[in-house]
Amino acid sequence: xxxxxxxxxxxxxxxxxxxxxxxxxxxxxxxxxxxxxxxxxxxxxxxxxxxxxxxxxxxxxxxxxxxxxxxxxxxxxxxxxxxxxxxxxxxxxxxxxxxxxxxxxxxxxxxxxxxxxxxxxxxxxxxxxxxxxxxxxxxxxxxxxxxxxxxxxxxxxxxxxxxxxxxxxxxxxxxxxxxxxxxxxxxxxxxxxxxxxxxxxxxxxxxxxxxxxxxxxxxxxxxxxxxxxxxxxxxxxxxxxxxxxxxxxxxxxxxxxxxxxxxxxxxxxxxxxxxxxxxxxxxxxxxxxxxxxxxxxxxxxxxxxxxxxxxxxxxxxxxxxxxxxxxxxxxxxxxxxxxxxxxxxxxxxxxxxxxxxx
Amino acid sequence: xxxxxxxxxxxxxxxxxxxxxxxxxxxxxxxxxxxxxxxxxxxxxxxxxxxxxxxxxxxxxxxxxxxxxxxxxxxxxxxxxxxxxxxxxxxxxxxxxxxxxxxxxxxxxxxxxxxxxxxxxxxxxxxxxxxxxxxxxxxxxxxxxxxxxxxxxxxxxxxxxxxxxxxxxxxxxxxxxxxxxxxxxxxxxxxxxxxxxxxxxxxxxxxxxxxxxxxxxxxxxxxxxxxxxxxxxxxxxxxxxxxxxxxxxxxxxxxxxxxxxxxxxxxxxxxxxxxxxxxxxxxxxxxxxxxxxxxxxxxxxxxxxxxxxxxxxxxxxxxxxxxxxxxxxxxxxxxxxxxxxxxxxxxxxxxxxxxxxxxxxxxxxxxxxxxxxxxxxxxxxxxxxxxxxxxxxxxxxxxxxxxxxxxxxxxxxxxxxxxxxxxxxxxxxxxxxxxxxxxxxxxxxxxxxxxxxxxxxxxxxxxxxxxxxxxxxxxxxxxxxxxxxxxxxxxxxxxxxxxxxxxxxxxxxxxxxxxxxxxxxxxxxxxx
Numbered sequence: 001x002x003x004x005x006x007x008x009x010x011x012x013x014x015x016x017x018x019x020x021x022x023x024x025x026x027x028x029x030x031x032x033x034x035x036x037x038x039x040x041x042x043x044x045x046x047x048x049x050x051x052x053x054x055x056x057x058x059x060x061x062x063x064x065x066x067x068x069x070x071x072x073x074x075x076x077x078x079x080x081x082x083x084x085x086x087x088x089x090x091x092x093x094x095x096x097x098x099x100x101x102x103x104x105x106x107x108x109x110x111x112x113x114x115x116x117x118x119x120x121x122x123x124x125x126x127x128x129x130x131x132x133x134x135x136x137x138x139x140x141x142x143x144x145x146x147x148x149x150x151x152x153x154x155x156x157x158x159x160x161x162x163x164x165x166x167x168x169x170x171x172x173x174x175x176x177x178x179x180x181x182x183x184x185x186x187x188x189x190x191x192x193x194x195x196x197x198x199x200x201x202x203x204x205x206x207x208x209x210x211x212x213x214x215x216x217x218x219x220x221x222x223x224x225x226x227x228x229x230x231x232x233x234x235x236x237x238x239x240x241x242x243x244x245x246x247x248x249x250x251x252x253x254x255x256x257x258x259x260x261x262x263x264x265x266x267x268x269x270x271x272x273x274x275x276x277x278x279x280x281x282x283x284x285x286x287x288x289x290x291x292x293x294x295x296x297x298x299x300x301x302x303x304x305x306x307x308x309x310x311x312x313x314x315x316x317x318x319x320x321x322x323x324x325x326x327x328x329x330x331x332x333x334x335x336x337x338x339x340x341x342x343x344x345x346x347x348x349x350x351x352x353x354x355x356x357x358x
Numbered sequence: 359x360x361x362x363x364x365x366x367x368x369x370x371x372x373x374x375x376x377x378x379x380x381x382x383x384x385x386x387x388x389x390x391x392x393x394x395x396x397x398x399x400x401x402x403x404x405x406x407x408x409x410x411x412x413x414x415x416x417x418x419x420x421x422x423x424x425x426x427x428x429x430x431x432x433x434x435x436x437x438x439x440x441x442x443x444x445x446x447x448x449x450x451x452x453x454x455x456x457x458x459x460x461x462x463x464x465x466x467x468x469x470x471x472x473x474x475x476x477x478x479x480x481x482x483x484x485x486x487x488x489x490x491x492x493x494x495x496x497x498x499x500x501x502x503x504x505x506x507x508x509x510x511x512x513x514x515x516x517x518x519x520x521x522x523x524x525x526x527x528x529x530x531x532x533x534x535x536x537x538x539x540x541x542x543x544x545x546x547x548x549x550x551x552x553x554x555x556x557x558x559x560x561x562x563x564x565x566x567x568x569x570x571x572x573x574x575x576x577x578x579x580x581x582x583x584x585x586x587x588x589x590x591x592x593x594x595x596x597x598x599x600x601x602x603x604x605x606x607x608x609x610x611x612x613x614x615x616x617x618x619x620x621x622x623x624x625x626x627x628x629x630x631x632x633x634x635x636x637x638x639x640x641x642x643x644x645x646x647x648x649x650x651x652x653x654x655x656x657x658x659x660x661x662x663x664x665x666x667x668x669x670x671x672x673x674x675x676x677x678x679x680x681x682x683x684x685x686x687x688x689x690x691x692x693x694x695x696x697x698x699x700x701x702x703x704x705x706x707x708x709x710x711x712x713x714x715x716x717x718x719x720x721x722x723x724x725x726x727x728x729x730x731x732x733x734x735x736x737x738x739x740x741x742x743x744x745x746x747x748x749x750x751x752x753x754x755x756x757x758x759x760x761x762x763x764x765x766x767x768x769x770x771x772x773x774x775x776x777x778x779x780x781x782x783x784x785x786x787x788x789x790x791x792x793x794x795x796x797x798x799x800x801x802x803x804x805x806x807x808x809x810x811x812x813x814x815x816x817x818x819x820x821x822x823x824x825x826x827x828x829x830x831x832x833x834x835x836x837x838x839x840x841x842x843x844x845x846x847x848x849x850x851x852x853x854x855x856x857x858x859x860x861x862x863x864x865x866x867x868x869x870x871x872x873x874x875x876x877x878x879x880x881x882x883x884x885x886x
Contacts, residue, residue: 014767016833043662073611074767076618076718077711078832079626080375081825083390083650095841097848103788111517111783112554112762114770121784171780203519206555208578208762208770215581220756222584226699233696234577234586235604285457285635301459316457316638324460 012041017075020044025277032277108187110202115179115210120147121171122187124199132189132197143191147172152204153182162190180209212236286345288326289314295333300326319347360741365588365693365704366748367733367740368600369726370420370570372547373400373712374512376825376842377426377876381435385644388838392430393443394653396490399716401478402723404486404493407503410730417502417730418742421494421712422547424508425534426823428491429876432538437488444482446642447475447653453638454630454654463668464656470671471654495539504744506545507535510877513822514774516554516762517783523790523818525560526884530819530877532564537879544746545569549824550774551602551709551765558593568598568745570709575763576601583758588696588704590748591758599760600745605692606708609685617681618719621659622673626718628657628666655720678721682728690739705748709765778836779827782843786821789850793818796857797885810862811882813870814853820874821846846874 012020020040024032027047032040108122136143145165150157160183163174176183183205188198212231222230292298294311305328307313317324323346331338375395380386410417430436451472458464486492497503509515510530518524528546535543545568546561553571561569568590576587576599583591587601610617617623631639631652642652657666658674689706696704715722733740749755766773775783793814800811821843829839849870856862 016831018833073607073711073765074773074832076611076714077828078834079718080395080711080713081391081829081832082834083387083394084629084632095844095848099785099844099847100851105788107788109519109783109787111519111771111775113772113775114768117772119775119780119783121780123784171784206762209580211578213578213580213582213758217581217584217756217758220581220584227582227584229699230584230586230588231577234588234601235573236577236586283635285638300456303456316453317459318457318461318464320460 008045012044017078028277106200108185108200108202110183110185110205112205112207113173115208116175116177118174118176118183118185118205118207119171120174120185120187120202122200123170124187128199132199136189136191136195136197139191139193139195143189146188146190146196147174148186148188148196148198149174149176150184150186151178151181152184153180157184176207179207182206282349284319284347284349286317286319286324287314288317288328288343290328290341292330293332297331297333299329302327319345321347321349360738361751362738363693363703363741364697364739365706365741366743367689367693368418368420368705368707368743368745368748370422370547370707370709371403371712371715372422372424372508372709373427374422374424374508374549375427375430375713376823377429377511377820377874379430379433379436379873379875381873387644387646387648387650388835389436389439390443390644390650392436393440394651395713395717396440396482397444397447397475397478397653398720399713399723400490400493401481402716403712403726404481404490404497405477406723406727406730407497410727411497411500411502413731415731415734417734418504418744418747419502419726419730420504420506420545420744422506422508423491423494424512424547425510425531426512426876428534428538431489431491433875441479441483441488444475444479448472448479450630450639450642450652451475451654463670467656467669467671468654491538498539504545504746505535505539506547506745507531507543508547509549510534511819511823512549512825513819514549514552514771514824514827515557516552516764516771517775518790518822519787520790520794522794522885523822524557525563526815527819527822528560528564528566529884530880532566533879534877547709550828551575551763552771552774552824553599553760553764554762555759558595558597558599561597562593562595566597567749568600570600570602570707571760572602572763572765572769573604574769575599575760576758578761578763579758580761581758584756585700585702585704588700588706589702589752590705590745590755591760592755593759594757598745598749598755600705600707600748601760602709602765603706605688606685606706607710609688610710610714617685617725618714618722619659620677620681621661622670622677623659624655624669624671624674624720625657625659625666626655626720628655630654630656674721675724678725679728682725682732685725685729686732686737686740690737693740702752705743773831774824774827776831778833779830782827782830785843785847789818789821789847789854792850792854793882793885796854797882800857801883801886806862806864806867807857808882809871810853810857810867812880813867813874814850814857815880815882815885816874816876817846817850817853817870820876821850849874 017040021032023044024040027044029043029047032043102123104125106124106128108120111119113119147163147165149160149163151160163172165172185202186198187200188196190196212227289312291312294307294309296311298305298307298313300315305313305315323344325342325344327340327342329338329340375391378388378391380389407419451468454468455465455472458468482488482490494503494505498505508531509527511527513527515524515527531546532543542565544566546566548557548569551570551572553569553575558569573587576583576591579591587603590598590600592598629651631643631650639652640647643650656668658669660666692706693704715726730742733742763769764771796811796814800807803811826839826843830836852866
């Protein structure tokens with residue numbers, strides 16, 4: 001398994017706990033159901049390590065050092081919505097309708113995902129497409145749908161590049177590769193004769209910059225080294241580092257997506273795999289129940305017991321190994337009679353070694 | 359407030375839950391988000407503040423309490439249901455005391471939970487009249503707590519394109535704050551700490567003075583911030599931006615230095631709702647009877663093993679005190695160093711999700727209490743401060759525009775915009791545009807039409823909660839998040855059609871008004 005451990009760790013860290021559990025099940029990692037996300041990542045990494053001869057230190061680069069705080073924070077934030085380790089399945093009233101696929105208006109919208117990537121989605125009505133086709137007058141045969149990206153940072157629209165759309169895509173993630181720039185996108189038809197027919201134009205978005213600004217306000221001057229020192233103390237280099245790492249990851253993912261020809265939809269496939277892994281748990285409880293006159297006073301181990309209206313009662317105890325005695329006393333309402341019953345219980349547990357049938 | 363210190367520490371807790379209220383069901387699983395947070399986070403934090411007040415420990419804390427949370431606090435149905443919920447837990451804890459009598463360590467914990475639940479009921483019912491907003495308001499009035507607001511339904515603003523829709527999220531929040539806390543909101547926690555240049559204009563319009571960004575929001579501001587994240591900057595609109603300090607967040611979140619993962623602390627995952635025999639816990643589960651967490655948890659984190667140790671609360675408390683000491687020591691060193699190279703007192707801003715404290719990190723509220731006590735008694739380097747106090751002391755602030763940023767994983771918008779949740783935006787954006795269109799085409803209407811327009815605004819706002827996209831991404835309770843997003847959008851679309859076709863059905867409207875009753879005083883003209 002020749003993988004870059006840091007990259008593997010980042011990609012694992014980006015998965016949900018559920019997805020990690022599935023991987024852990026494949027790798028047969030023991031105790032996975034009880035592990036928080038962080039431990040799952042390190043357990044999987046450990047499992048994927050190339051096996052090295054004893055004495056050689058191969059694990060040190062894989063300690064969870066690089067698992068970023070952000071992941072743990074996300075797990076804690078997620079815990080807010082977590083009502084159990086295996087989310088209970090719920091039945092809701094079925095929705096009366098589904099959301100419409102189309103709204104009947106031409107539109108392309110652009111949203112910033114991070115300093116490099118934007119997400120575009122669009123809707124083009126059949127009427128608009130018919131109109132385009134008739135205006136292109138036969139030229140539309142063999143033409144392609146494209147997204148045309150414009151850099152509008154300078155106030156003018158400079159054409160940057162085109163993205164050819166596959167199939168009937170309705171959304172796309174685009175790497176603009178230019179943090180700090182301002183962009184808009186046209187969706188349209190490009191003819192073999194290189195004629196471009198615009199179907200819709202997007203809103204304009206500004207990408208966040210990466211790193212410290214080069215603009216300096218004279219009234220808030222510092223020496224270059226002071227700026228750098230404050231930047232470092234503020235954790236700037238960690239922010240920078242994670243951005244660089246992020247870019248690397250994104251590029252790698254892009255390559256993979258290109259290879260699989262599925263760029264238009266980065267929706268991660270949902271695996272429904274049955275988890276393997278075996279466990280067994282037995283607990284013992286002791287139930288003591290009885291009945292007396294409804295107005296009698298019953299105590300167990302000296303503490304009052306709540307009777308039901310019909311005079312019955314039930315007590316329940318976690319039963320550890322060993323001998324237990326329970327003193328039960330009932331006293332009649334007129335205080336004239338008292339009866340005591342004392343069951344004694346002994347519990348032993350045997351745990352033979354597990355049998356493995358190869 | 360200390361003024362002779364070398365620098366300031368500003369602790370910010372962001373308290374938020376999405377609006378979940380289902381009168382159509384007797385018991386509803388996701389309402390537990392609120393009930394758990396009340397028992398495990400909000401009441402413990404209230405108790406910590408109360409004990410600090412009693413012991414005359416001067417402290418400063420900043421909390422954002424979001425409009426949906428305040429609305430749920432004030433809702434009579436949810437108040438009744440919380441009382442029923444906590445009564446159930448008290449009953450279960452009492453049974454646990456009996457059940458565990460031959461296992462002393464467990465028995466000790468059963469008593470602890472019984473006490474905590476009984477106390478929670480007492481605080482909820484008797485001290486604050488079943489509305490916890492009263493508690494926070496009380497502490498704000500002492501000057502030790504500064505409550506700030508958040509967008510109306512925690513909508514993720516940078517992914518909202520329509521400026522009027524963004525403005526409505528801010529304006530409704532500002533009005534809501536005034537109604538519930540009796541004064542103007544001075545500051546805001548932007549949902550998910552997500553900022554994009556220009557958002558501050560909407561804040562300025564509502565008279566807000568400050569907000570927060572993640573570290574790189576201020577650090578990558580234009581022009582370059584002279585003091586890094588250790589002084590706020592002022593946006594061109596005049597609103598100040600305070601930035602999160604990396605070191606303080608690492609101390610809580612890092613897998614190595616991070617406090618909440620300590621092995622002696624209580625484990626979040628093991629819960630009697632799953633561990634005990636089904637019929638025994640069944641009465642305390644939900645209508646459907648599926649197993650879910652109940653909040654009685656007996657084990658310590660212990661480590662990377664299936665064999666968890668039974669939790670020892672004394673050790674947990676000791677460790678929390680130790681961690682508070684460590685946190686303070688590190689802040690002293692950090693602030694001493696910063697003060698030696700800056701020409702003004704630095705401010706270190708440490709924001710956290712409030713629900714981290716108590717719910718996820720069981721000992722978190724105690725840690726906070728220890729930290730405040732130690733800062734008050736044991737040192738003179740650090741002073742605690744609120745953003746308003748800081749802005750009152752330092753009027754000269756560098757003008758710069760923060761960078762787009764959020765506190766989500768990877769620092770930008772990806773958590774809320776990726777394969778699992780990107781489908782929602784084409785619907786949300788259309789709904790926002792339609793709402794603006796409705797408001798503009800229906801100026802000055804009244805009666806049924808006015809009610810329908812107000813309800814359309816509520817449905818849009820509820821669909822916009824960033825929680826739904828977050829849940830879709832992280833894979834917990836996804837079905838619910840999808841259901842909520844679709845339901846509110848479908849409700850909105852129906853109202854839109856009915857308003858446009860003149861086919862308003864009062865029965866339908868009444869049903870929605872009863873179910874999705876957030877912001878009773880909403881005025882749809884906020885969208886015109």
